[in-house]
Amino acid sequence: xxxxxxxxxxxxxxxxxxxxxxxxxxxxxxxxxxxxxxxxxxxxxxxxxxxxxxxxxxxxxxxxxxxxxxxxxxxxxxxxxxxxxxxxxxxxxxxxxxxxxxxxxxxxxxxxxxxxxxxxxxxxxxxxxxxxxxxxxxxxxxxxxxxxxxxxxxxxxxxxxxxxxxxxxxxxxxxxxxxxxxxxxxxxxxxxxxxxxxxxxxxxxxxxxxxxxxxxxxxxxxxxxxxxxxxxxxxxxxxxxxxxxxxxxxxxxxxxxxxxxxxxxxxxxxxxxxxxxxxx
Numbered sequence: 001x002x003x004x005x006x007x008x009x010x011x012x013x014x015x016x017x018x019x020x021x022x023x024x025x026x027x028x029x030x031x032x033x034x035x036x037x038x039x040x041x042x043x044x045x046x047x048x049x050x051x052x053x054x055x056x057x058x059x060x061x062x063x064x065x066x067x068x069x070x071x072x073x074x075x076x077x078x079x080x081x082x083x084x085x086x087x088x089x090x091x092x093x094x095x096x097x098x099x100x101x102x103x104x105x106x107x108x109x110x111x112x113x114x115x116x117x118x119x120x121x122x123x124x125x126x127x128x129x130x131x132x133x134x135x136x137x138x139x140x141x142x143x144x145x146x147x148x149x150x151x152x153x154x155x156x157x158x159x160x161x162x163x164x165x166x167x168x169x170x171x172x173x174x175x176x177x178x179x180x181x182x183x184x185x186x187x188x189x190x191x192x193x194x195x196x197x198x199x200x201x202x203x204x205x206x207x208x209x210x211x212x213x214x215x216x217x218x219x220x221x222x223x224x225x226x227x228x229x230x231x232x233x234x235x236x237x238x239x240x241x242x243x244x245x246x247x248x249x250x251x252x253x254x255x256x257x258x259x260x261x262x263x264x265x266x267x268x269x270x271x272x273x274x275x276x277x278x279x280x
Contacts, residue, residue, distance in 0.1 A: 006145035006198060013150050013190055018049040056156040057108040057116060063159065063232065064106075066096040066118045073097070077124070081117060081136055087206045088140040093117045102229045103127070103220060106238035107139040108152045115143045126223060127216055134203055134213035135220075135240050141202035147195045151237045154190045158183035158234040158253065176249070183234060184252035191237050193257040200262055201269070210266035217241055217266075221259045 022045040029041030071078045078095060085092045094116040098104065103123035109115030117139050123132065142148045161183035165175035204210035220241040229243045233250035236242055241259060244250035 003145055003202075006147070006195075010146035010150045014053075014153060017153065017190065018053070021045050021049060052153060052156050053110065056152045057110070057114075059156055060108045060152060060159075060235070060238070061096060061116065061118070064098060064118070064235065065100075066098050066116075069095040069097040069119075074124075077119070080129075080133060081140075084133060084137050084140055084206060088137065088144055088202075090115075090140055090144050093140070093143060095119070097121060102227050102243065103223050104243060105135050105139055105240050106235075107142050107148045108155075108238065109143070110149050110152070111146045112143055115148050117143075122227075127219055130207075130212045131216035131219065134207050135216050137203035137206040138199050138213060138240055140206065141199040142195070144202070145195070145198065147199065150190050154187045155235055155238060158187050159232055161186070162232065162234055162249075180249055180252055187234070187237060187253055187255060191255045193255060196256055197262065197265060200266055204266060204269055210269040214263045214266040217259050217263055 022042055025045035026038045026042040029037035029039075032041075069077070074095070074097075081095060082092050090112040093107070093109070096116050096118045098118060098120040100120065101122045102120055103126040104120045105123055106118050107115055108118070117136065119136075123135070127135065142151070161179045162176065165172050165179050167175075200210075200213060203213050207213065217240070224241065224243050231243075233244050233253050236244055236250065236253040237255045239256075242254055242256040244254075246254055
């Protein structure tokens with residue numbers, strides 16, 4: 001029931017966003033040229049919305065520098081993802097690899113059947129197998145609930161707005177001062193921190209325990225303090241853990257709850273874990 005509500009909520013957000021953009025474009029056309037431009041501007045907005053829906057994931061993957069990961073390149077990882085996808089009740093997603101030295105995972109796409117799970121090469125060596133499975137399960141939960149659709153659209157729109165500031169030349173800083181908050185408003189309007197908490201709970205069910213994910217979150221947070229990370233801050237909603245320092249432009253796009261809160265909520269799913277650990 002909870003998953004069905006999340007799916008309905010995310011699909012509604014995406015529809016309302018596209019409908020709102022089309023309506024605003026039509027209104028702008030009316031103000032500029034009357035009814036003659038309403039259809040032109042409206043049609044352009046519909047085409048743009050269709051392009052974002054159909055190709056937004058490819059745009060994000062290209063922006064991040066992710067490359068397809070064939071089965072022969074990592075058969076063990078493919079087997080793990082396939083097994084976890086079956087548990088989560090979603091089709092096997094495509095896999096892509098980030099070759100940099102920062103341990104991270106993320107998901108882009110439209111939902112089950114058209115999603116890509118991206119893992120960093122550093123992640124494969126930075127966490128134990130059980131924690132890696134928990135991180136992947138978290139990403140699969142985003143696919144099942146259609147969070148991935150809204151996250152991908154939000155990142156594409158926010159990135160486009162931030163990049164538009166670069167056309168201003170010497171006015172770039174002033175444009176960024178205006179467009180940055182607008183992009184941030186889009187992100188926060190579409191994405192709630194609750195989606196991460198829900199994905200954490202779902203991952204705990206998929207893996208049969210909340211503790212592997214809790215340990216992985218702590219490990220990834222420590223990595224963010226030790227390893228330098230560079231990327232567009234508009235991509236923050238995609239990652240399992242926020243890899244950016246919460247300052248400057250990056251502070252505008254923080255959508256993740258604090259790791260401490262996430263770990264606390266995961267531990268509360270198994271309140272007797274300390275006693276079990278001592279008994280073992």
